Amino acid sequence: MTSAILDRFLRYVVIDTQSDRTSSSQPSTEKQKNLGRVLVDELQAMGLADAHMDEHGNIYATLPATSQKAVPAICFCSHMDTAPDFSGTNVKPQVLRNYQGGDIVLPGDTSRVIRVSENPELARQIGKDIVTTDGTTLLGADDKAGIAEIMTAAQFLLDHPEIPHGPVKILFTTDEEIGRGADKVDLKKLGAAFGYTMDGSTVGEIENENFSADEVKISITGVAIHPGTAKGRMENAIRIASQIIARLPRDLGPEATEGRQGFIHPSDMTATLEGADINFIIRDFDVSGLHDKEKLLEDITREVMAGFPASTYSFTVLEQYRNMKMVLDQHPQVMDNLAEAVRRVGLEPKLTAIRGGTDGARLSFMGLPCPNIYTGGHAYHSPLEWISVQDMEISARTIVELVKVWEERAI
Template sequence: MITKYDLIKRFTSYVTIDTESDPTSDTTPSTAKQWVLANALVKELIEIGMSEVTIDTNGYVMATLPGNVDALVPTIGFISHYDTSPDFTGANVKPQVVEDYDGGDIVLNKDENIILSPKDFDDLLMYKGQTLITTDGTTLLGADDKAGIAEIISAMEYLLKHPEIKHGQIRVGFTPDEEIGRGAHKFDVKKFDADWAYTMDGSQVGELEYENFNAAGAVVTIQGKIVHPGYAKGKMVNSMYIAMDYINSLPRLETPEHTEGREGFFHLHNMKGEVDCTRLQYIIRDHNKVHFEARKEMMQKLADELNVQYGSDRVSVEIKDQYFNMREKIEPVMHIVDIAEQAMKKAGIKPLIKPIRGGTDGSQLSYMGLPCPNIFAGGHNFHGRFEYVPVESMQKAIEVIVNIAQLVAEK
């Protein structure tokens, strides 16, 4: 399999390119800087010997590894996204390589006293003795999901160099703007032309996921009435007080910080208020479709009740569905999950099958006709300064990709 040195070199070349996406932009990709890595990936795919390498006007990169078996076997795909989250800066990433991690604190930035510690992140202890790639404490790393890209390209390169390993046709795809929920929006499933695919976008070794949240976004707008406070009695309506009533009427323990597993939540992630108008931005999440619909109904019902209380249509709610639980689309083709599970066991990995508390490109692609479970890419602590990835986890991901290719050809 690919050496540590070559894998580190490939991965760090990706993360040092700023590809932060922008939810306020209406272009695809949402930021011009994403084109830098997208075009570099096209060049690299050609250089390693991939066929049918393309990039479209929206920055979607695709390529083909032709099959080397005579039998008719399914065409499979592997997909990752090259943008990074706008939650934390991805500019001027300076990756640090920690050889033979000793299980103690890692000083990311001595000047700013930023420390990655197993006291705060006990999963670090799983990787004692391994090689970790971290940030310098001032940026995110970008293992989400440049680790996935490095793994896919490395696996394709390995298969190209080892034609004795039998496999069918394999398609690869790299997408922009996944971090802002648009990664699959303009993905050409017909052009990709695979029977099914896997996103390499999970976290720790062994993760295998085929169910995710149903997701919606909601904007609650509260209209008040501003008058001079000295003459406000019986006239002023302070929208911020009504907003507080709305916030406090939702179940307080059904929020991200109080839920886990398949438990859903309401998440107030932004609010802006003045006396005259307040806007609340929520995301709504639930694995269960019935509960998901009930959450949306609850938000509207609460608005209706406050409108009765305050005597007019002061509270309005706009709810837009974002993506749905891909389990509904994967269960009829569960053999694709079974193959991934078998590939992990073949690599000496214990599969960790669990629901995603989020979404991936695969959730949308599954509803677009491309069933697409999610496989680990190896990183931890995504979207922040404490992000890291063990190189050995990335090597295992490469091994899983190769194993899947072999297993599909053997079926």
């Protein structure tokens, strides 16, 4: 699989698919469909006649069953867009063959260095082939590595019809990086019972948990008076908003939390003398912890507003997504089969939790239980992104082993 997966990956990453948070359409950028058309052509060339792209840019395809058993249809999903955090235009991938250790200086911007001290996983890549950019763009391994792995595994299964497996569904989504990846997915058309997103990082790490997430919007209306006659009358909305933010416990910010700790994060603010709007994202693995943080934020807001009796405010909580573990715990075979597949490729499964969101969480609550599998990529959303070709191959082999496990354990 090694040369095939590298060839696919290098072809995919040079296609600019960056999504756009400011766009209200889906896909948020039409250029995501450029990769979609390439993938549909390749899937159809493999012989998957139902492969197509819908009006939202989502790709659907089916690998027909080769088993006579009643094996559940399993879906493998990755997203086509790359993050808006850094440029994805004119990507120039570099392949460092037979890596022998040490820091990696990127040739397009030598001030950018992939340092071993910041990437401890490089220590286990000796002798492997490392793919980076030239340092001026993202690489796009998040999530074109997942796409290359799914495509390579599909081709392998087609080339080996003697391997019994149930129906394998393929789903490639748009706009995952801006939180809309599952918005327009048609699960009825997809026709899968269970799914797996290929969107993780270090090989061996599998994820059945993610943050539960809410957004809080605080809108403040102050009292605007000419500053020359403002004494005892002005209530400055900028000062009110600043006091709310200043009273947040510093140990509850994302910059002070890790592991299973949640946070309160003021993500955006617009303010004038007369009015202010503050947006927060609230994160916790437990919904009760989410609600505790929202109550704390509202208590702080109420206390601050008490000092400005002529001003008013609104406090709005918007649900974003929930921890997929609540769904996956009801279907233990999904993780059990995955753990077995990981062992079969020579790794010890390491169960981890995502300090963020995933298409898998949204899909799980839509009715498709869907944990996350490693792709081998590292340093996502930055020009220091890198991935090992051999780790991509391990991920593709994991897909193959997983569909075999589902078939073997079917009645």
